[in-house]
Amino acid sequence: MAELYFSKLRPNFLPDEWIRLSEVWDKDLRFEQGERIQLHGPSGRGKSTALKILFGLEGQFAGEIRCGEQSVIRAATRPTEHLPRRRSDFSAVFQAFYLFSNLTGWENLQTLPPTASRDPRSFSHEQLGQFAEDLNLADILDRSTEHYSPGQKQRLALLRAIARPFDWLLLDEPFSHIDEANTQAAVEVIEAALTHYQAGLFMTGLSAESRIPGVRRLAI
């Protein structure tokens, strides 16, 4: 998969007025391979929903997303069809983090589908350890994530998301729980991962201001 095409995409539950004002909903959009997109707008306009539709976590929408030439995401797409895309095409960090609270930080990083963990393009154990150092996680990786703070969980989820190859990284308000110093470190880690995998980025934020350089901003 490389490019993404949004075709008349619109959530079923948003008012028509918001859809009309949006630069994303009900439009035909094309996103190039490696492109960086920031969806910004006030709460409730569907920023997270856009990422969830891409990742197959949301089914209440009209229109479709074409992923490259073959794969199509529609409301009627069977749930099992999203799983292969999650293994190779998309990697994501949502506000819920989806970490295993019964596992340590390292164990969470190692919990990947076999095809992903065996991919030679994946970051090595040492590289991940260095990223963990950068994100101030190295000292707590051997502890159960049950006792992590929301900021620590968000950074660990980010680290797990970039641990294996992807075409598109989906980040839902990725710095919402992270302090200034760690945000800068997280930006550098994201930059390194996008460059390493030659991948694109979809991220959301409340404002048009972005910490990631070179993003295309779309008001939603």
Next chain:
Amino acid sequence: MSQTLRRCLRLPPQTLKLLFFSVSLLIGWFLVLFSLQTTRDLKGLLVSGERWLQEDLAIVYREVSLSDSLGRQRAFLSAEEIEAIRDVPGVQAADPILRNHYPALLRVGGGPFPALESDVFIEALPEDYLAKVPEGWSWSPDAETVPILVPRLFLNLYNFGFAPGKGLPQIAPDMARRVPLRLVMTHATGQVDLSARVIGFSDQITSLHVPAAFLEWTNREYASTVDPKQTRPTRIAVKVGTTGAMSALQAMLTRRGLDLDESSRRAAQLENLLRRGIFALTAIGAVVALLALLLSFGQIEQRLSDQAEAIRRLFFLGFSLGAVAWHLGGRLFAAFTLCGSTVLVALYAVRLFLLRLLPEGGFQPEAMLSPEVLATALFLYASALLWGGLRLRRRLRSYIC
């Protein structure tokens, strides 16, 4: 992979429960397959596939005495005796078995079939006494053909005695139904020649049987005797509802010097008992197997509910549905496989043991399990796997979003 999944899905070992489900399933499958194999073995002994007469039918007759042989008396039953039989509590019906009152001759064959003819004695039972009314059994004076039910013994006598002795071809039952027959009835002024057709063979009768309507009509039209004594019934068909009624009937018959033939009734009762026993065994086995399956599936679903959040996280990361399903249900499905194999081995072993107990020269079925039993075993195993797999898959799919 399995190590990763084991780490994420904290599943407590449930060896005892698994053992309980496996043993229950094993017992259930064994009972079902054992019943099926027993039915296959006894198929040759059970006649209900060709049961023409009702199973509560008994025949009342008068013992033939020396004076009967000397022609001074005839073993008839009077109308008063028939009424007395009907009056016995528990007797549901009693009617004379009709017989021909004119000389009758049956011509067999012609064309590609060997031609034979023989004087015959034909009888008829009212339709109420038939277990099933065969297709084509009805008869009216304008009918072209007379349907005949033939004692299987007649066919055997022909195939194994008469035909080899005369160098004639043997005739299979299906072929015999297509052999052209002529029933020739002689009356005071001549002969009537009617076309007849064999509609079936039975071990339950000892004479040719035709529809009662045919004998009533032909006796009225062609009877060669006008002496009412000669047309009195010699045998009475009796329908007896309960065993108690049978005792009362027996007592009454003894008082009046009459006899009762209930061999057909007893054979039917024995067969009925055997069939019910096998059915009960099958039903118990099916219920046990079904309960074992339902409980084991319920156990898996309980595990799914306990681990719902962890499963959602695995699907979030892109783990395949098959991998998660196998991790959750693999042990159970392996247990199904073990149960299926063990049941077949146990069935064969029990069978060999039981066959050794049977007397030599008697009923000796083959030691090998019948193909139907093996196919059923495969069907049960595949159904359990498919059913369990589909239930597991459907439940897991609901966790993907």
